[in-house]
Amino acid sequence: MIGVFDSGVGGMTVARAIEQALPDYRLVYFGDLARTPYGSKSAATISRYSCQNVDFLLARGARIIVVACNSAASVATATLRATYDLPLFEVIGPAVAQAARLSTHGRVGVIGTRATIRSGVYEQLLQQQNAACRVFSAPCPLLVPLVEEGWLDKRETKMILRRYLAPLQQQQVDTLVLGCTHYPLLKELIQRRIGSRVRVIDSSKALAEELAAFLKANPEVAQTLNRRDEGDNLYYVSDVTEAATQTARRIFGRSIELHAATGTGDI
Numbered sequence: 001m002i003g004v005f006d007s008g009v010g011g012m013t014v015a016r017a018i019e020q021a022l023p024d025y026r027l028v029y030f031g032d033l034a035r036t037p038y039g040s041k042s043a044a045t046i047s048r049y050s051c052q053n054v055d056f057l058l059a060r061g062a063r064i065i066v067v068a069c070n071s072a073a074s075v076a077t078a079t080l081r082a083t084y085d086l087p088l089f090e091v092i093g094p095a096v097a098q099a100a101r102l103s104t105h106g107r108v109g110v111i112g113t114r115a116t117i118r119s120g121v122y123e124q125l126l127q128q129q130n131a132a133c134r135v136f137s138a139p140c141p142l143l144v145p146l147v148e149e150g151w152l153d154k155r156e157t158k159m160i161l162r163r164y165l166a167p168l169q170q171q172q173v174d175t176l177v178l179g180c181t182h183y184p185l186l187k188e189l190i191q192r193r194i195g196s197r198v199r200v201i202d203s204s205k206a207l208a209e210e211l212a213a214f215l216k217a218n219p220e221v222a223q224t225l226n227r228r229d230e231g232d233n234l235y236y237v238s239d240v241t242e243a244a245t246q247t248a249r250r251i252f253g254r255s256i257e258l259h260a261a262t263g264t265g266d267i
């Protein structure tokens with residue numbers, strides 16, 4: 001199985017992109033709803049939770065891991081790579097590659113949770129790809145709860161976005177990376193606010209394409225994965241809530257059965 005984890009259901013934006021790019025492969029998802037949000041937690045705690053999430057997915061047959069959560073990808077990728085000997089994909093690399101390629105004047109904005117922005121990982125990786133690139137980042141902690149409440153087109157959400165995006169507009173960014181699982185659901189609003197000349201990047205599709213290319217180039221790994229004709233994709237969460245069920249439906253445009261993750265040891 002392709003194992004995907006996130007701090008909650010926002011990572012389903014990534015799972016949806018993988019389902020679309022790789023419809024023949026079976027996917028198992030874990031959303032750590034009991035301990036969400038990760039974006040306000042320390043790097044040590046996020047890394048510990050991330051290892052437990054990978055253990056959960058491995059126990060359910062995952063042979064490849066996708067870190068869909070930007071906060072986890074920012075601070076736990078090195079630990080995960082050092083701990084687990086299996087192919088691991090995460091959302092930041094593809095976003096950085098796209099931003100470096102598409103930026104017209106080397107002025108890139110990044111928005112994300114506090115943990116992601118504090119890690120400085122986007123700046124570091126973007127500058128590795130293009131030393132002349134200037135990165136302007138802004139933590140946007142209020143956006144996750146707004147998305148989870150389904151406030152996707154409310155006046156209050158627009159006001160908060162205006163406030164968060166104003167400094168990036170002042171810096172005249174030409175590209176804006178959506179560095180959080182939840183922000184693709186606000187993409188239209190963000191695009192309208194930041195202006196049509198700014199390229200808004202959501203890395204889920206690029207990540208799915210990277211994964212598809214990897215499987216094509218590594219048939220011996222692809223062979224170890226379960227196929228969709230063996231069963232449906234499975235969506236586990238560490239706490240089943242009505243709000244999560246609604247957000248999942250909003251993301252996929254269909255109802256998704258959320259299974260309670262039981263017998264998960266530390267989770």
Ligand code: DGL
Pocket residue numbers: 006007008010011036037038039040068069070071072112113116144179180181182
């Ligand atoms: N999944 C998180 C991320 O992409 C957002 C929600 C959280 O803070 O846990 O950073």
